[in-house]
Amino acid sequence: MVKAAVLDRLWTRMSERGDFPMLSQSLRTTMAAMNNDDLDFTGLVQVVLSDFALTQKVLRLANSAMYMAFGGNITTVSRALMVLGMDAVGHLVVGLKIVDHFHHSAPRRIDAKLELNRTLLSGCVARKLTERGDLRAGEEAVVCTLMRQIGKLLVVFYLDAEWDQIRRHIDDGTLEADACVLVLGVTFDEIGAEAAVRWRLPDMIRSGMGEFDPLDVEQPRQVQWLRAITNYSTAVADVLTQQNMPDWEREERIAELAQEYSHALNTDPDVLHGMSIALAREEGGDGVMREIVELRANADAIAREALNPEARIAAGVGDLRGLPDGSALAPALALAAETVLAALGFARTVVFVKHSNGTFKARLGLGPKIDAALPKLSFNTAFEPDVFHLAIANSVGIFIENARDPKMVARLPEWFRRSFDDARAFVLLPVVDDTDQTVALLYGDWSHTQEPRRISQKEMSALNELAKELGRFFGLGQMQAMEMM
Template sequence: MIPAVGSAASNPNTNAASFQPTDGGRRVRAALLQKVCGDDDMFALGSAIARVVQMATSEDQGTHDLAHYVLSDVALTQRILRLANTVRYRTAAGTAVTTVSRAISLLGFDNVRTVALAMLLVDALASSDHAYSVRMELEASLCASLVGREMARHSFYQGAEEASISALFKNLGALLVASHEHDRYREIQALLATGKHTSAQAAQMILGCGFDALSEAVLGEWKIPGVIVHAQRPLEAGALKLAVNRSEWMRQVASFSLDVARLMGRTPTPSDAPEAQALLARYGTALNLGAAELDELFETVAFEMTSLLQSMNLQPMPRRAPQEDKGGLPNVLLLATLGGEEEAQGTYPSGKPKNARDLLLAGVQDVTQMRASGRHKVNDVVMAVLETLYTALGFRFATVVLKDVRAGQYRARASFGLAQARVQEGFTFPLAPAGERSARDLFYLAMENDADLMISDARGAKIRDLLPAWHKALLPDAQSFIVLPLVVGKVQLGLFYADRTEPAPEGVPPDETALIKALKGQVLAALAP
């Protein structure tokens, strides 16, 4: 068993400041920071993490951006859906969750965002040659994030959810050393095994800085918000006092979360361990925790951890000595066959899945359940339908266009697919056509006649003649597409549009057409006064 890497202040009787790094330690630190911050793959990881961390949480656009981000990664999509369909959430939902939009609604924005960040770390470090050490540190990071999330649920601070992200990154330093400088990592573990040093002291002696300082430096390089970076700083030794502000509270939660994660990683019954009493002595007053609350936390996090590992298809980790740590992480990210039938059946040359009917049916059930619950806004329903059309029919771009009376135009409000932001911005056209243009404009014709159009080949001269100039300029390679007008009574509200870059001679059979109309019907019912 690898010795646990505790918090900087886990041994209050030893002064970490008295341990000064050797010249070799300073060189190791500089080399490690250069490797982590200068490597192209790690730069890409930092950019992706910064993007997800900084997504807005208060507006519908934030939820849409997160859904679009998840959908752009097939593996991440499968993991999020798998998590939403684990025992706890599936029971709450009643039916299978088939869209990312509903998964976000069910799991919560902050939960999905933190899971996406955790999976970014897993993916980036999956190729490490040091399977056991990296897996130990990854599990500690994942578990700490779950502890942070539970602490945030009971906090009165606004924006407390960021504690989960802070807790996830609290172990980043140890995780990066295990992955990128494994020889140094083993040297630190050897010092810890003597029982004479804290993790901060051991890391200081070998690296020239503590793990917390390394985490803080890397997150700073990645341009992560300051409150999360600040939360990585070590706490003073001994019993902690009640925090005076949110920033200090997040520091306490981040440290507590990793200490809890370490304890849970060492024993299957953490409540019975003497370290549990030490946790209460150190954090109890500051975080308003008693023995009962701590026991409940252990139980909740253990259950959540099982669900999270199942969603990522991470098998139970074998407990073996560090010297046996030789292989990579073979199979650690092997995905379960969620959607396996779809892969087996394949897709048409157009990109349309051959099991589109089953995917559409699942989407109809999903949206029907959303509306029946009465807990979802109109925007949630629209997004779920848009996502179902996008994924079930294999489109490369899909958008919902709504009337903007003040601006005097129809404009795209939400989209999925390639170049989503750029294309969405350009997808606008006037409320009223100029002159007789409506008789020769496919979009006005569809709305005026409330006709669902499914164009299997847009290359023909007659279809091209009906496409407005703005569409030809914006999407010149659209070879097949659908237009689904949104008309309530005689009021034209907008439309759904989605396209592919290949013709779709397979067409849309009657059963799929009925399901598409059912999806649109749910949106119309939600939009009706």
């Protein structure tokens, strides 16, 4: 029950970004076309033709040397489908759609880029392993490999603040899987499995995403083979992208993996080892490893910048500015709330939005157990001698350094004290529209379990800039849409 609630909340958060539902619909359409019993593949043709890059990829594959016996010079997607087969093209579409989606989702962040490239590299390993065999099975193996890591990608790309918390646990020595459970209450694998269900991927792919166990004799041979490729490819990609690992240790670890998986993959360990090392040496060319190496080379500098709250807030301002005028309000609110939460290491953030009846209501919140509190968080614009009414009358943010001081407690509204009795310090950022009206209020706090700190003048200036940029999204249309929610 808890897992289902967490996953539903996670999916809502991802949907608020706006682009995620488009990926889901595209994948469902692809799978529906593949599973059509009467073999009318018009739907799959339309999916391919809707994407120019995808069309070129399918046509190039159909005209490759492997398929010259079918006549060559294939110029239509329909003919390519006849040559390559529905399953092969369908799996190719699924893999490319997933990769393309994440390429365009969060291009600015170093950790997101590294995780995506690690996933792409694992796909390269899987494709190398299967390139001389059946095309359908090979593309299916690539999709399984990508999907095995989809849970982690979704967290990294869509839940910035939670991912930062997970990384802090990992830095303190917690295993990655355990850290995910500590923060989210579910594992990366469970999130990936839920994605596969919601995208209606076939049972074989969902099974192939699983953990490989060489002693498991109950699984069908095809499932075991897919799991072996998926797990080997993922493990090799992890080793190849490990930072600060000496070359001798890297080669030694890959040799161990090759030995471990050679029987399941029916491939000589030396062949497996050589293929993997060859991928690692692509760094001088145009392969995936080249970008990974470049990202790793800059990782330390970028990591230092990531620890700088002012720089992180500035990056969030840049992301907001990158959204076009007329964009939906919900993704902008989520982006601003996550930026503030992650940049300052807050326990939680809440965005209050003003409604036409003069009430500020909590629209979105991030942090532990925040969803249950949201319905209770609201206040009217009619003046009250408290800090929230002071904030909405202000043009810049205010920082309350000691929320537990008796004099300050007297200035806190009762609804706030009931819901956030553990707040140690907090910030309130008024969001003003183009008519100079306060239309929203951004709240973020540190709880009494966290180390006390102050917000510097430069950080407050950056926060005010973020709130100012957020005001751009409060047009009439967006406000009416929010009223209906």
